[in-house]
Structure formats: C-alpha cells, structure tokens
Amino acid sequence: MTEQQVAVAEPSPGARQDFLRAVVKLCRERVYEDIQLADVAKLAGHDEQQLRAIWPTKSLMVVEALFGEVAPRLVFPDTGDFEADLRSQLTSIAEAFGDPGVGPHIAALAAEANTDRMLARVFLDRVFTPNRAAASKRFRSAQEAGQVRRDLDLDAAIDMVFGPIWFRLLLGTGTLTAELGASLADHAVGGLASRPDRTD
Template sequence: MTIMVNVVELSEAEKGDVLNTALDICRSEGYENVSLTVVAAHAGVPAEVLRRHWPSASALLIDAFRREIGAEFLLTDTGDFAADLRAQLTAVAKVFTDPGVAPHLTALIADMQGSPDAAAVFAERVFGPNRFMARARFEKAQKDGQIRADIDLDAAIDLTFAPLWFRLLLPTGPLDQDYAAAIAELSVAALAPSH
C-alpha cells in the first residue's frame, strides 16, 4: 500500500517567513547548525515542503541572505561611472563588515568548496545575476567613453571587485568603506581612457 503525502506549496509570505527563520537560526546558532529539518521545525513547515523549494540548507541561506542584502549589490547607473562604482563598492564593504552577514557568508563560501550543489546555486542566484548587472554597467561606461574601449571587460570587473572578496575571505587588512573607495578610485584610474 502506497501512502500519498500531500505536499503543499508555500505562499510568498510563507517563503518569507522560512527565509527569516533560517537567518535567525544562522545568526543565533551559527551557519553550521542550520539544516532544512531545523528550519522546518522552527518555521512550522514540513521538511518535505522545504526540500521542494531548496535542495539544501546552503541553498536556503543563499536565498535568505540574497533577499536581505541583495539590494546592496545593485550597481546603479546615474551616468557617472566613477560615482556609481564608488557607491557600490562602499555598499558591498558595508555588507562584508556586517557581523550578522560576514561570518556566515565566509562559511557559505567555504561550504561551496566541497559542495557542487551549493556552488551551483550560488552561481545561479548570486554570481550570475550580479556579474550580468556589472557587465551591463561596464559596457555602458565603455560606450559612454568613461572607460577604455580596448579592455577585456571581464578582467576589468574582476580587477574591481576581487579585492573586496579577497579581504573578506583572507583578512589581510581592513575591509571598510575607505578601502572600498580607494579600490574604486584605483579601478577608475586604471580603466580610464587616455587623453
């Protein structure tokens, strides 16, 4: 005899509650203590339902942090590439120094090294969209003559953003808004067209 389990879908409000619950557990008990079973118990949702939406606790936390801090990673277009880059890098530095985010983000990145599933979710939901957005902004700056026409845009994006990730993962020096502003200034100078 087969028992049919009625697995319900989560409403957007319920998904939001689950994401908030996952963040609360992560911040109070640590990244390593978050599991779909624990989140399900705290959120009052069957674990099977969570598994339909998130293949792992890391995928759930990626969505939870993305929902909370994703707006900080938006690269705006005011028409002034240097100002836009400085604003974004300082916003990222603020996130990367937030004690409610930084240690959990570094734990997630460490987890991704041994988990192809977590790495795939991060690439799909965080890296890919952010890279697409950054590339579009850099292309526009190139078209507007604010950065050199002869550069590899992917290399330029890496040059600009990698120092912040480096300092997040290997605390070799301060990672603050002054550092981010200095990186933005150096990047803009390196990418500027010669006159």
C-alpha cells in the same frame, strides 16, 4: 498509501518567506555550522517537512535567504557618472559582506561549494552570473560613453576591481567596510579612466 509512505504537506502560502526570514534571523545569531533545518522550521512556525520540500539541503536554503536579503543593496547604479556609480557599488558590497550576519556565512557557502556541485551551480547561476552581467553592462556603457578607456579588457578590469573584496571575504585578510570600498573605487578609477591622447 502504505504504512511506509508518509504524506508531505505542500508548503502553505507564505511559508517560503517565513522560512527565509527565519534563516536571516538565525544567521545573525549563529555561525553557519550551528544553523539547523529543524530550528529554522520551528522559528518560522511551519513543519520541517515543508521546509525540506522546498530546499533539500541547508546550503541551498541559506544561499537563497542571504542573497535575497542583500540583493537590493547590490544593484549597480547607472546615473551616467561612472566614478560615482562605482564608488556606490563598491561601498555597498563591502558593507554587505562586512556584515557579521552575512559575510561569514557567504564565505562558508563558498567553501562548501568546492565539494557540493549542486550548491556550486546555484551559487554560479543565482549569485555570480547575474552580478557579473550587471557589472559588465555598467562597465561597457561607461566605455561607450568615454568614461573608461577603450583599450581596456573589461573582464580583467572587473576582476581587478571586485577581486579584493572577495579576497578579504574568503581569506579573512582584512576588514570589509565602506571606507575600503571607497578606497578601491579611487584606485580603480585612476587606472580605468579615459586618458587624453598623447603626442610625441
């Protein structure tokens, strides 16, 4: 090894989770711009080089930490009652994104993804695509069960139902609360539900 080469220790067992917990804590204390890798490493009790060996950028670290934190709250239930499941899903998402330690950071990451191709790919692969697939699966099963109109364009329906939450999150046009989620569910079900055959 030359003098210019620096040995970087492999991340120690449990270091990744320590880092992620530290990120979540700092997200609740600071705005996105003020979160620094050195501060995360110090709070986690590990070397900064170990952190950088896992995540080359702050954005990749934060997106993993935040969505790992909220993922259990965003599972789309399937109880057989589509109206109840949709209400549960929308209220959970609205509450999660309305959390001041989560929502503003997700909005900052989404903005950064416009100019960071690696972040955009991670956001698409780990966040958008899995959640979109879960929604598509639940909407399709509701359609097959006759709880959702058979003539419905499911992609358009999903955009219509979840779009308002993302709109408020990214543009800051209104608060995100459980009440909003419930209201969106009420409005959505009226348009999505199967209708009795009409006779002239």
